[in-house]
């Protein structure tokens with residue numbers, strides 16, 4: 368079949384895979400190929416057992432794979448053939464050298480830029496899809512221009528706003544698509560090509576075009592604002608626990624003000640995921656590097672409150688269980704950083720598990736999808752950890768349940784029968800406030816939630 372254009376995506380991860388699957392399904396005239404340096408990952412995309420889980424992803428991939436969606440490990444040939452290259456490689460926080468713990472590690476980006484130069488025979492549009500520090504496009508352009516042999520690479524920013532667990536829905540019905548470009552003739556022309564792709568399914572009014580730097584910065588700021596809401600409500604939760612107020616009632620009361628809005632106000636044991644912490648630290652690093660110390664300190668507090676919240680949660684568990692968890696079996700309900708994903712990157716569960724292991728607790732971790740990743744996260748320190756797909760088995764003889772992830776299944780378990788087989792006194796720590804606390808208390812549990820006065824049978 369003759370395709371109108373050839374789109375390539377470098378990076379077949381949580382962002383690249385779903386984005387390209389949706390793009391292929393909505394743009395049958397375009398050939399969409401996804402490459403990755405990790406051949407195993409490509410093999411899995413080409414099998415029935417996809418490397419990531421997202422509701423709705425399997426169905427879309429099934430319809431498009433082999434029609435106009437292809438996964439390949441052949442990076443050179445695909446770069447050569449592509450008209451438009453989306454770059455969706457990971458940009459972790461630097462762990463070494465200048466900016467360690469704060470700045471983005473751009474080594475994969477630079478490698479990718481060099482590969483593009485090496486294998487290209489014609490001019491192309493390069494689209495930044497990963498979240499990047501502001502002015503990355505400039506660095507990318509400098510690399511691309513330095514050895515371009517007369518070819519022109521127009522760099523466009525098109526940040527992703529997809530949340531894991533709802534990635535397909537977010538891609539199919541986005542609140543907005545953001546496309547940033549240079550305001551030059553060639554920049555605007557390239558931006559229009561990307562607008563044309565999204566116009567296949569996104570109303571034009573939802574496609575926002577800006578200059579390159581606004582687009583890059585908007586992505587960091589969007590994540591910083593979302594994380595800030597979670598940290599803001601979490602910062603009020605210790606106050607509620609002391610003052611006999613209920614954080615869920617407060618979230619509802621303040622969220623009913625249309626100026627505030629109701630989303631992202633669920634108090635929790637802390638936010639996780641690959642983006643929030645990394646992106647805020649990036650923002651902090653950039654602000655500090657421009658000498659904007661007050662701005663940097665302001666946003667850094669969002670991360671600090673999150674660390675405090677995770678720490679506070681684990682401290683409550685230990686103090687409540689009479690200051691010792693040595694040899695006590697604790698069932699961890701969930702390990703993923705949120706529901707409906709296998710992803711455990713930056714999950715508060717990792718921090719909680721490590722602390723409890725340090726305190727010599729015997730963990731039994733149950734999660735409908737994330738046990739494989741939990742094993743990787745705790746490798747080397749999990750001698751006393753059991754990974755148990757069945758929540759009923761995970762709680763047998765346990766002294767406590769610690770709920771980490773808001774999976775639906777945890778709401779519908781038979782807690783009476785669970786309680787019968789647990790050690791007494793039984794504790795439940797709900798890090799997501801999703802369980803029916805008064806009912807659990809009535810059947811005999813001592814219940815501790817985030818931002819709510821405890822319900823215990825001791826006084």
Ligand code: UDX
Pocket residue numbers: 377378379380381382383402403404405408455456457458459475476478479496497498527641642
């Ligand atoms: C990543 C970033 O973490 C996120 O900030 C950004 O917004 C989008 O890209 P994600 O897709 O979740 O998000 O990362 P990951 O699932 O790790 O996928 C990245 C893929 O790029 C990996 O499969 C990796 O093998 C691949 N990669 C990395 C390359 O193909 N080439 C490289 O040089 C480096």
Ligand code: UDX
Pocket residue numbers: 527528529530531532590593597630631632633634635636637638639640641642643704705706
């Ligand atoms: C986020 C952004 O939402 C998305 O737009 C961006 O492109 C990537 O980063 P993601 O990290 O996948 O997406 O999930 P998100 O739904 O934002 O949740 C992040 C964390 O905050 C999770 O650990 C979640 O459980 C937590 N959270 C969220 C809360 O604790 N309370 C809330 O009210 C909302």
